[in-house]
Amino acid sequence: MGKDKLKKWAENANFNHVFEPDLQAAVKGVDGEMKGKWSEVFKNDNPITVEFGCGKGEYTVGLAKMYPERNFVGVDIKGHRFWRGAKTAQEENIPNVAFLRTRLEFIERFFEKEEVSEVWLTFSDPQPKDEKGTKRITSPVYIERYKNILKPGSLINVKTDSVLLYDLSKEGYVEKGYDIQIDSRDVYGELVHEVSEELRQALEIKTYYEKRWLSEGKKIHFIQLKV
Numbered sequence: 630m631g632k633d634k635l636k637k638w639a640e641n642a643n644f645n646h647v648f649e650p651d652l653q654a655a656v657k658g659v660d661g662e663m664k665g666k667w668s669e670v671f672k673n674d675n676p677i678t679v680e681f682g683c684g685k686g687e688y689t690v691g692l693a694k695m696y697p698e699r700n701f702v703g704v705d706i707k708g709h710r711f712w713r714g715a716k717t718a719q720e721e722n723i724p725n726v727a728f729l730r731t732r733l734e735f736i737e738r739f740f741e742k743e744e745v746s747e748v749w750l751t752f753s754d755p756q757p758k759d760e761k762g763t764k765r766i767t768s769p770v771y772i773e774r775y776k777n778i779l780k781p782g783s784l785i786n787v788k789t790d791s792v793l794l795y796d797l798s799k800e801g802y803v804e805k806g807y808d809i810q811i812d813s814r815d816v817y818g819e820l821v822h823e824v825s826e827e828l829r830q831a832l833e834i835k836t837y838y839e840k841r842w843l844s845e846g847k848k849i850h851f852i853q854l855k856v
């Protein structure tokens with residue numbers, strides 16, 4: 630085990646607002662202690678946005694700075710990745726940020742029905758061999774799961790460099806009859822010039838993976854669903 634990962638895991642254990650519940654308990658169907666109690670974590674009833682597969686947490690922290698009157702939870706199975714976002718939140722004293730280490734397959738163990746108001750999925754793995762969509766975290770299999778914790782009318786934002794992920798996700802959304810609000814194959818060349826100032830600012834947050842793909846000249850795609 631790399632020393633760097635061990636150090637980050639140890640620091641995570643001491644951060645406020647980092648939750649790393651026992652995965653086996655979730656597998657067995659045991660609810661996490663924060664389920665239905667995120668308002669106690671944040672000490673307010675403000676709406677909650679979650680970033681699924683948050684990696685280093687750039688969206689979670691970036692949006693939290695833009696919207697102090699909302700709360701943000703980054704979720705990822707890799708704690709050493711979101712350590713970066715958790716460390717920034719601690720260093721910069723950002724109160725409306727939390728991170729949760731778990732697998733998205735068990736997300737209903739950690740949020741109550743209608744506890745969440747918005748979702749971001751950024752640069753998720755396309756999982757080319759996953760025909761049923763049981764691994765691709767933007768697939769309808771997962772959207773149906775997310776709907777169990779979302780308020781009716783919530784927005785799900787999917788940002789990706791992957792033509793495959795974009796095409797497969799969109800195909801699944803159309804098949805399911807989901808309400809696609811926004812759909813673009815070129816975020817920076819086209820979409821940012823057409824949307825509200827609020828969405829433009831959100832779209833311009835760039836994650837670790839996004840910077841890598843942009844430096845290779847790739848176009849960024851975006852789909853927004855209302856569920």
Ligand SMILES: C[S@@+](CC[C@H](N)C(=O)[O-])C[C@H]1O[C@@H](n2cnc3c(N)ncnc32)[C@H](O)[C@@H]1O
Pocket residue numbers: 681682683684685686704705706707710731732733734750751752753754766836837838839
């Ligand atoms: C390609 S990375 C993108 C990270 C970040 N959003 C970015 O743009 O830099 C995908 C992330 O999703 C996480 N992930 C993938 N499948 C997951 C699952 N089923 N449950 C939780 N996290 C998952 C991975 O651990 C990884 O950090």
